[in-house]
Amino acid sequence: MEEIFVPALGMAMDNAVLLEWLKRPGDSVSVGEVVAVIETDKTTLDLPAETAGVLGRHRYAINDEVPAGNTLCVVLAPGEVEA
């Protein structure tokens, strides 16, 4: 199970704002496909999947502030279920 999370970048660990979901729960995703877009105080960032699988549930909604390090969603490999 791959966790897609808000990376802590740079010296200060900031919150990010979730701008967009490009995949819905249950959608299949392939390696490199962008799942979500977030905005930090410096930049907007595409968050791609690093593994192929099926997207789990959205843990945040558009415009939510998400602390750096927190998981936005998971990508499930065949046979895996989300806790």
Add this chain to the structure above:
Amino acid sequence: MSVPDKKTSLGLLRQMMVIRDFEETADKLSLRGKVSGGMHNSSGQEAVAVGVLSALAPLDVIATTHRSHHHTLAKGFTSREIMAELFTRSTGISGGRGASMHLGDVTKGHFGGNGIVGAGVGIAMGAALGIQQKGDKKVSVGFIGDGGMNTGRTWESINMAVIWNLPLIVVVDNNQYAVETFVGRVTGGGDLAKRAEGFGMKAFNIDGMNVLEVRKYVSEARERALAGEGPTFINALTYRYYGHNVGEKGQYRTLEEIDKWRSTKDPIDHFISVVISSGYATQSQVDEMRASVRAEIEDAVAFADASPEPDISTIYDDIDSGALGVQL
């Protein structure tokens, strides 16, 4: 290159594996926000750290840079106390006050990392002067990056080490990039050892991906320094596998370039083949070693995670020597 005995060789290999696993683990934790202030990953540069530190005595001095986990692990500090420092916990090597860039313990000859490019050589040069004044049988090593080769203080320090004949060894941990700048693009004259020779210092360009080569050059430099023959400059060519800092999205080099260094020059892969061909270990023993390293680093993370932050009541500690009796 003559291969050291079995115990020494396996020790060198394990130490390089510890550094690689520590860095790759800490890199992921940093992205998760566990490492205050971020960090600089030294993966790829293990042979420089382990080659240098294995040629030194325990109380020889080192001073290093912003990228110093590998030097600090190789000096014999534990993965627990370094991971705890990255997490800024009270059990860390600097009591949780320094984080990734300020690992150090002067009582054990580690004069610290710091965030000022080029400063390590100046600090090590001062330590070498102290060693000489006190007549100690020690040497001082200043680590510096290729970027630090273009700062003034570095060459002021090198000049002083030459004119005072100090027991200093300057080691360029030359990973070929200063953030996004390729060393070849900013090195006037093209040859770092020749620069140091111009200051009258004995100087070598060596293969920083070969732990035995680094160890040999540093051992010889140490012998010379202890015999009163003065300082040595060693430019160890190596390569950094990850971004300058964690999370960097680099666009200044190709994935092919990184892959070429990793797949053909990796210092750990290279030394595994040396260890196996010397009959010191089988492939399955190497795999066991890797598993024990994995367990050590997992333990270090658990230790760091379970450790307390420094107590707020200690906030004014360690900011002066205490000699003035300042009350804050």
